Amino acid sequence: MRFVSFLHDGRPACGLMQGEHILLAPASAHADLKAAIAADALADLGRACEAAGQRVAFADVALLPVIPNPGKILCVGLNYEMHRRETGRDVVENPTIFTRFADSQAAHGQDLLRPRVSTDFDYEGELAVVIGKGGRYIAPEAAMAHVAGYACYNDGSVRDWQRHTIQFTPGKNFPQTGGFGPWLVTPDEIPDLDKLRLTTRVNGATVQEATLDHMIFDVPRIIAYCSSFTPLSPGDVIATGTPGGVGAKRKPPLWLKPGDMVEVEITGIGVLRNGIADEAA
Template structure:
């Protein structure tokens, strides 16, 4: 299934994409799974049955798509997780995953603008595979980690590089409002046989800037989940951004920073395409 969260007028709902429309699972499952987090945690099987036998309730064009999980409890991001990206940034591959956090209010849904901060022009793109947790995870072994994955999506981990480099901590450069693109949907894990065999491309105004494969991750998804769950509890709906391949603006001379009116797209095989326009902060 491709699960989406949406606004239908003022109503927040979620559903499955089917035949150019949406099967409204929030209405069909009701109190059994009132939010997409509840659906991920307890009702994916029921959601699949409803989607299989139902006609769409809504047209995709009639609703506003939101980030697939609009308010994750945790957004955990993995830095320098591709060797070629580590090299372009002048870093050695790390011995442990490099972890930083994003706040939920940094997210931008599919089609929303990415906001160029008024106090920086060093605005960079980073196309990434996102993993969404489906089962609580604490002290999980690598061998068991994939059983905790609900599905996959696309993440645009846009970075404000000068703020990122103010200290050794990445947090300021990763938490400007509307800089974390997320969507357009969550593809459930049963639809993707091998998440480490997906192409990933980032385009700016139609020109390919990043081209790689999730096969090139330094730390693969089981290792990431095992490490994260060793120091924090993961819950259904939590999001892990797994790192970006080479080709970012900061690795080039001069850096082709994102600017207002640019269109930045991330496409990941078997998932889809996430598109944003860049606009200036008001």
């Protein structure tokens, strides 16, 4: 199943994808995906959407980030060997984790905003994992049972602000710089996560490409590690890292500018598209 978050009659709503349409969740069902996930009711939500039968065209709605209101957004840095090498970072024994705020996210089809204090705006195509069943000290062998689904993520980075210190937080949290979409794909649609291919394109040109088995730390290890230092809750989001080919390491650097179009595609999941615009003065 594929679920989307969007605005309907000016209010947040969610629904089930059916071809080029969305089956709107009825008023009696959960108002948002995070609530449905917390109630372990995604399957029930899907059936309720099908039974209600109220359809809206996907092309006609304003989407929201897949989970508009996550309690936590945890991001994994340097999680593909090619990216680690291009940055010159040391080999480490544990994942590099930083955080994003919910208001730093943008939906599929929404512009990412280049902040007015920088022109060093970069792309990072990633797999997003949405937590279903919460927990603490989750064992790697049990971790996949805690996944509600997957989406595409563009962990947009304001590189000069990221490099102000050894901490990544400022460069990763400017408003509306991280794309998250287009929808949540439930694990039953993904028979082998490792075989999926992640591709990032800027204005149609491929700039990043790797299969997910090239992650240094796989999804079970990431979930186990993160759940050791913080309880994971339903609707929490983990962005699992980006392959090599980021704009900052190209010669010359490839910075995103107004008018550009960035696509993050993961086979079996979908394509996340975001234009680039300047932040309002």
